[in-house]
Amino acid sequence: MSAPATNPPVRADRLPLIAGLLAVAAVLALGLAPQWASLPARLLLLVLSVFFAARLLKGRMKQFFNGPAAWFAAASLLVLVIVALFAPELSPQNPYDLAQLDIMDGRLEPGGTNFDGSMTYHLGTDEQGRDILSGILYGLRVSLMVAIVATMAAMAIGVVVGIYAAWAGGRVETILMRLVDLQLSFPSILVALMLMAAFGRGLDKVIIALIVVQWAYYARTVRGTALSEARKEYIDAARGLGLSSRRILFRHLLPNCIPPLVVISTVQVANTIVLESSLSFLGVGVPITRPSLGLLIANGYDYMLSGQYWMSMYPGVALLAIVASINLVGDRLRDVLNPRLRR
C-alpha cells in the first residue's frame, strides 16, 4: 500500500467531521459558563464525542482494537470523560462551593466521616475539608475542559496559519515559519509562566496562555502536510477546473491534512493537561477556590513527608490515568491513521 493511487484523496465528505469537531469545541467552551452546561447539553456532548470517535475510526475499528492495551485505554478514557462530564451528579460534594466545605473536617483520612456521620470521605479530605474524591471529579473536568478547548483553538489558529503559509509561499511563508521557529525555540512552560504572571489567575487566562504556547506545533505540521499534498494531481485537477483558492484550500487540501492533526491533537491534549497542572501546581494557574488536578496535588504536597499522603496521591493517580489513557489512545490512532505504518 505505498502507491498514492491506491490511497485516494478524500474530499469534502469529511466536512461533517470538522463540523463535529467544532461542535465539541463549542459545547466545551460553554463549560466556561456553567449555567449553559445543563444535563441534556452534557448528554448531547457525550453522544457527539462518541459519534465523532466512531466516524473517525469507521472501517478501522478492528485495526484500532487489536490488543488488550487499546481496549483498556479506550475504556478508561471513556470512563474518565464520563465522570468528568457528570461530576455534579456523581460527586458527594460540590468542592467549589465554599459554603459546603467544613474546615473542621480538614485533613481527614480516607474513610473518615463528618461530625454527624452524614457524609463519608472515601478518599479523605484536604486541609480545607474538601472531599478529595469530589475534588478529583471536578478537577478532571477542569483539566480536560481547559486542555480540549485550548488544543482546539490552538489547532484552528495553527491550521489557518500553516495552510496559508504553504499556499502563499515566498516571503509570507518565510515570515510565518520563522515566527513558528521562534515560538518553538522557547520551552512552553516558560512562556506560559511568563504569560500567567502578566495576566493573573483565571480559567480563561490559562486557556489563552495554553493556546499561545501551542499553535505553532499545528502550523508547522499542517504546512508540511499541505506542501506534500499540494503537489498531488487532485489539486492540479481542482486548479484546472478553475476553482477559487479558498475552495481548493478548505474543501480539498484541508480534509487531506486532517489525519496527522488528529494524532497530534490527541497527544497534545495530554501534554496540555500536564502543562495546565504544572502551572496550577506552581500557583499561577486556576483560582485556588476552584482547584484542578495540579492545584489539588500542590495543596497536599506540603503534607507528603508528614504521612498524609492522600491529599496529593489520589489526584496524582487521576492525573496519571487520564494522561496515560489519552496517550495510549493517541498512539493507537497514529498507527491506524498513518498510511505509512499500514501493513
Added chain:
Amino acid sequence: MKTRHLRLTACAVALGLAAMPLAAQELRIGVASEPSSADPHFHNVGPNNQLRRNVFESLVGTDETQALLPELAESWRPLDDSSWEFKLRPGVKFSDGSDFDAYDVIYSVCRIPGVPDSPSLFTTYTKAIAGFEVPDPLTLVIKTDGPYPLLPTEVSTWGVISAKANGVDGASIQFSPDGCGDLAYPATQAFNDGSAAIGTGPFLMESFRRGEGVTLVRNPDYWGEPAPWEKVEMKPLTSAGPRVAALFAGDVDMIENPPLQDLDRIKGQDDLLAVQGISNRVIYIHLDHAQEPSPMITGTDGKNPLKDIRVREALSIAINRDAIVDRIMGGVAVAAGELLPGGMFGAHADGDMPPPGFDADRAKALLTEAGYPNGFGITIGTPNDRYINDAQVAQAVAQMWSRIGITTEIDASTASTFFSRRNAHEFSAYLAGWGSGTGEMSSPLKALLATPDKSRGYGGTNRGQYSNTAMDDLLTQALATVDDAKRQELLREASRVAMADWAIIPLHFEVTPWAMKKSLSYTPRVDQYTLPYDVRPAQ
C-alpha cells in the same frame, strides 16, 4: 534582670563546657532566609538584623520578649522633654582593639542615611535624633524635637561601628540631622569581605558568602560572657523540605522555621526537639473603608457595605479563629483579639482582650439588620508565599464568610504582585501580616490604622484607608508621653477604640518554631531571630 540573665548564662556556659568536649563547640544552623549583606546599615530587614546582632551591638538590647536590656549603654533616662542620657559601658573594645565611646555612636548615626544603594534605610529609627552632647566619652545625651518616648527602643534597632577603625577622629564630628560633613565611611563591600566587620559583639565574622552562608567565630575579648560556641556556621536553606532533611541527616544542628506539618515528625524523634514561641506578627484582614463603590464587592448596587460597623462586626464574628488555628495552622498559632500579643507593651494582659467569639447566627442577624439579608459578593486578596499558610487561611475565611451568605472569592498571587496591587487599593479586603518592629502597640496602630498622613509617617500600610480621629488623638498623645505607665495605658485605650469600631479583623499571631538536636536549647523570641549566642548546650 540583667544580673539574673548573666548568672543564668554563666551557669549554662559552665555546665555546657563541662559536659561537652572542646571539639564539639561548633554550631551549624540552617536559616530560612539569607542576609543580603553583612553591612549593619545596608538593609533594614529580618535576616540582616539577625546577622548584625552577632557582630555589631546597639546601645540598648532586647530580650526574647522585646523588652529593653542594657547593652552598650549600662543605663538611660530622660533628662527633660527633649533629651535622653545614656551612660555607656566602660571597658568595651572593638575587635580591632580600639575603645568604644560615645563618638562611635555619633559616627554610626552619621553613616546611616548615606549608605549607597540601600534597599531600605535605618533612617526610620534615626530621624528623631536632632543632636548630640558628649559631657564625657562614656556619657551620651541625645536630643530630640519634643518628647520622644520611643528613643531607647529605636536605638536598639541599629548597630554601632567604630569611628577610629575607619580613620575618623570621633571628637571632630560636627553632627547635624542633615549630614555630618565629609567623613570617610567603609563601603558595604568592605563589610561583606570582612575587612570592615569590626564590632563589639560576641562573635567575629570570619566569612560572608552569598548562597553559602556566614561563618562566625567567638570573640575572645567580648565584654560579657564569652559565646558558648567557638565557631558558628549559618547556612541558608531557603526551602523548607531540604531544611528539615538537613536536620534529620545531621548536616545542621538546628533549623529555623520547620514547616508546621513536620513538627510532629520532629517531636517523634529521640534525638530532636522543637520549641515554639509566639511572635509579634499578627495576621489580619484589612477592609476597604473608603472607596465607594469598592473594587471587589458585588451585589450592593455600588454601595460599600464595609462602611457599616454592623457588617464589619458580622465579618469578624463569622470567623471561627480557633478552627483556623487548629486545622490550618496545626495548632501552631494563637487566635488574636487585637494587633499585638497579650503582655507586650501596649497590649492588654492575657484574657483582657480575647478574640471575638465565633457566632454565625448573630453575624447573619447583623447582616440583615444592616440591609444585606442576602449577603453580597466579595473577593479577598492574599499573598500565597509570604506568611505561614497564607492562602489557605484566606480560603478558610472565605468558607466561613460564605456560610453567612457572603459569596467570597480568593485572589491569591505571589507576594510582589500582591503588595503592589494592594498598595494601589485594588482590594476590598486583603489578608496580610504585621510584625511590631518596636515591640509595642504604637507600631501596628500607627502603620495599619492611623489616618494616612505621609508627613507624620502615619498609616503607611493602612491600605483600607481607615480613619478615626479619636484613635489618632490617643495615638499621637501616646507617642509624646515619656512616662511608660501612662503611655501603655494610652496605647491600650487606642487599641480598644479601634477594636470597638471593628476597624480591622485580627486573625491570629504567628508562632515561630525552631527545631534542633536534643543537646541544644533555645528560648523562642518574639522577634523571630535565631541568635547563636543564646543557643545553649542543654542540660
